Amino acid sequence: MTRPPATAPDPLGRLVDGDALARCAQEPIAVPGAIQPHGALLAVTEPDLAVVVASANAADVLGTDPSGATLADLLTPAELDRLRAALAGDLAEADPLQVTVGGREADLVLSRSGGLLVTEWEPVAGAGQAGAAWHRRLPRVLQRLSAPTRLEGLTGVLAREVRALTGFDRVMVYRFDADWNGEVVAEDRRADLEPFLGLHYPAGDIPAQARALYATNWLRLIPDAGYTPVPLVPPVVPGTGAPLDLSGAVLRSVSPVHLEYLANMGVTASMSVSLIDRGTLWGLVACHSYSGPHRPSYADRTAAEFLGRTASLLLHTAVEAADRDAVVAVARREADLAGAVGRSPRAPAAALVDGEVTALDLLPAAGAAVRLDGRLHLLGTTPPADRVAALVPAVLRAGGATDRLTLDLPGFTDLAADASGVLAVEVGGGRGDYLAWFRPETPREVSWGGDPRTSKVTDGRLSPRRSFDRWTETVRGTARPWRGHEVAAARSLARHLGEAVLARAGEDDRLATALQRTLLLEELPKVPGVALGARYRPSEADVVGGDWYDLVPLPSGRLAVVLGDVAGHGLSAASVTAQLRHALRAALLRDEGPAAALAELNRLVTTLLPGEMATAVVARLDPASGELALASAGHLPAVHAAGGSAELVGDGRGPALGLLDDADYPQARLWLGAGERLLLYSDGLVERRDRPLPDRLEALRHAALAAEGGPQEVVDAVVATLDPAGTDDVTVVGLARV
Amino acid sequence: MQFAVHRAAGHGRPALRVRGELDIATVPQLAQCVDAELAAGPRSLVIDLTDTVFMDSSGARQLVRAARRAAEAGTSLQVVCPRENKAVRLVIDLLELQRLVPVVESASLTDGEVGS
Incomplete structure (x- = not known):
């Protein structure tokens, strides 16, 4: 147990190298054997409240050496009564108990682990306070949080309010994709800081163990990234031979590897709040300070966690609203295009290629190909015509859609840049006609919020740029996946087109035959x-x-x-x-x-x-x-x-x-x-x-x-x-x- | 023979070698190639029908269109079709296509080069 895993919140801090990642993946995340020094930890028996394990700094923080003591020796009778009342109910309801130890006010936070009661004592002095004013504003904040119908609105409000509440220099909302790669989707920051909005991180930046912990534990705090860990004494719980599980402890010490990264990035304090959508970790609210230790009060942290929990409840409605908007927009454009084809059945290609709305507008893509009556028309950014003519039939044979072309089909490695994503649909009529859309390799679609080369808060080894590069490697050869409603719209348009072309061909034949007869x-x-x-x-x-x-x-x-x-x-x-x-x-x-x-x-x-x-x-x-x-x-x-x-x-x-x-x-x-x-x-x-x-x-x-x-x-x-x-x-x- | 239009350069000029049957089904391919060549505004362009085994009226019409477009683009177009290719040469002769566009025996004996 020498290297606790990286479990702290900050995504930008998760720039671990391969070795460290391998170690992290094997290390028991919940039992670092140490805590952070901004408080003291005592693990006690119930119901005697006899101290079994204590952090090495307990005597300093509490003003009394707790060895061999019970909590009755540390608390006033009134405080002890409140503690016992809390133990009879839901511990979370009681947090924090406000107590005075060694002449100092402290927040006492309770949890249970391995049959012991874990008590964490955090002196109030030195903590930042947003003050009562912020809490009076809470109803309005909640209203603002629930007002946006779009995800960008919700995450934007969340970043702003968490920063206003906690006073961090930068607050980001970080979203995971299906493969656990992350993206900064919202940010509120000190005006002089470089924006991180739009940055991407590979899944490896936050190890699976950490993600598992984040899904159950809503908030993590490192008030001083330069801290020296305080060991627990004794390192294993007497009588069990096992170290104390700190997964529910707010003072839990984090990986020295992680601390090193924070230091390299100039981050002096950090905090994160989980965003959990219906039981699944959706993202994080990640907070940074760059100007020394920063410790929001327990009350403010609770409020930040509350905002995170509230936003979590709103996430799926915002996501669904955005989806609904996208579905409606695609359906509307499909109707526009079908209408244009209907108005000029003799020139369906012109309707799809030359009109105000073209086939390329049907759905989000960088390029499109329209092959009608054997003629190929290209729109936007596509592979060259001869490659399109080879590519699309191959994709049609392979099922019609791919978001990782070079991995799915051999022989198209030259097309990864422009066509890692291909959606193809056949147009009936037996002429080999089709419609196709192309999406570029994902990294090409992604823009940086700022110029990474002028980054001021990074150094070479552990810069966001480096992380972006590693993320780029993870997503190389892949494109944004085709959504169900997009595939459906493409198929529907092709069906409509096939019918129009067939009807036209039949009509032409009748007309021509009639005309010929007059000749x-x-x-x-x-x-x-x-x-x-x-x-x-x-x-x-x-x-x-x-x-x-x-x-x-x-x-x-x-x-x-x-x-x-x-x-x-x-x-x-x-x-x-x-x-x-x-x-x-x-x-x-x-x-x-x-x-x-x-x-x-x-x-x-x-x-x-x-x-x-x-x-x-x-x-x-x-x-x-x-x-x-x-x-x-x-x-x-x-x-x-x-x-x-x-x-x-x-x-x-x-x-x-x-x-x-x-x-x-x-x-x-x-x-x-x-x-x-x-x-x-x-x-x-x-x-x-x-x-x-x-x-x-x-x-x-x-x-x-x-x-x-x-x-x-x-x-x-x-x-x-x-x-x-x-x-x-x-x-x-x-x-x-x- | 599978229809194909190959781009080659003979004597420093772009040449389109048309293989297989040039008919209503394959004419669009030749049209695209011709348009692509003319877009670059070459001084001259050769359409070589030496390996064309069949040409119908649609194919002939495409040669006419190519000749007109070339004239508009200021490109001198030449068609190569040796006498031995009787099937295609007869169509050319019947239509008197050589009155619109020079038709020569081989790519090396085109008007522009003989004696120059």
Whole structure:
């Protein structure tokens, strides 16, 4: 029993090194075998009150050597009566008994330990007194303490009132997290002192044994951190062979290691009051003096403890109120975002990324990722896009949330700084879309109240900075945990988004299909001298392509045949297709020839539909003469089947529509003899990923040559022979002279 | 072949090598890469389709868009597509993409370097 463990209150004083911690963890905390010198301790038998153990300073404090004495020898008969009355009831109710020993007033504090009555005698002289004025203010103080609905308010009032009451230079409220790491959450201090608000301490700063003691013992005091411990005599209780358990004693001596730390930090006196939330140690009120010994009176300490107990009762309501506020705020933002998505269902990503409230505002996080329609948008501080694309699916597979990424998933050590916390939710629709939020490694989130490098009350070895560094090591790789209501809000938003996207996709498909249908002819026009065939097969994939065809009888009696294809799929391609079809029809009706019509259409695309690209082929047939004028804007070559041969039409080719601001198109002139056929088609007919396009064109040429019958039979035979992949629209138009 | 866009530098110029099938599904990836390159305002940029095994009209349209953006950014864009890559080269030829953007046989024989 040489080194009592660190049990004194002050968190900043708990800067123990590893060795000391190891010793502390093994030392019996409650039996230091010594007391502090600002009072004397006598352990006596009951009911005889015979002194069994005494502190070595008892004769000095009490003015009488108590060896072999009983308390009857020290107290007046009246005091003895009060003592005996107290012993019959609750000891705590009686504390302190005011007595006079050796001609001095003293507070006599009673407790029981190991079958003995422990009496502690603390002279009143030398103790600081807040005075009656403070106690008269108590109702108002209590009112102030219970008024705040938020935790910051409650702890702030607590720090201020405890300091006003006890006169310490600094009073901090210190809060434990789930792993017993601590943080200074409120502070009241002498104006010239460096702030400690926001400082963090590793769990190791307050050993588990000490925490256990604090959970049952509300107040600890070291009036003079430079004190010399006073041994108990004899060191073991006669007849038991065990040292006296001092866990309930107010004079209990603390670890010399702890005293050394206090001295290093310039702390000359300290006190702490436990904050206990429903049976669990929640935090401490930690008090420091830097200007010599400081001993608040027993009455003031009792009042401070009372404030601590009262605040303890209020803690969970304040914490719950703060939680409730957070839950309400997250729910409100979730509703805002869902509303924004509802207002612009065609652009849900824009609603989440560009709006006044973005996905990043949903919950407290440093960064967010929104992947919708396969496009990734990043908000705030996130890993780079390529790492996000790897990270989020991995987190989704691992359950969707982590607050210690590098410990939970291999391969992401480079992301610890920005994404130690990842919350990811899938957005339905089967496109691999998701929402994700990122929290940085905890130390990055934490700010110092003051500049630790200019600390005046610390030295190098035992500075708060050093403790902060050690705390940083403890929490490396971890982020603030995701709360239940945050996960729920993220899931709810994703669900809402998935529904909106699905509804939009369904609506788009219906619209596009309807639009496409208007582009196809219900019935092929009857043109004298011309036989026509057409086939349109929509893609098997659930998307609408950009194919169109048109047959335009011209005023001159000629017939223009159009086959076009807008690059892209879906609603936007379908609407571009509709515009092109009608514009081309108007241009053709001027009857200036296919090339002129395509040149005009090209101008329209580049000016009105910039960024769009389409191909088209136009053939104009004079049924009477068989003269064919043909122009192609980047389209696949028409097939001219004549007698025993079928040729791809290589002439009359110009650039695709939308490529050049102004393009001229050459016009080919050929003849369609009686019984000859011309086939126009879209790329869906010949495009196959497993076969090169030139081979497919050759296959088409052969199929057109082999087919027999009228244009419709030829069209059907060609489609059957080529067996196009179902991934794209297939459109084929055939014409012949009859 | 898995689609991928690799960034390489050839002859001191940034080049995007497009592997696999360039179609409506993969076009956004190329678009992102092109935007990222153009954001740095390079003097020239190469899109290399040597290893592109298939290109549909969406892919072609993306080349057109890339060419327009490059022109706006003052970057000279070149597309590399050797004749041997018939599948893609035919699409380029049909659309006459070379009228908008230089299409060359290989990255080492681009206009800017021959004879300079």
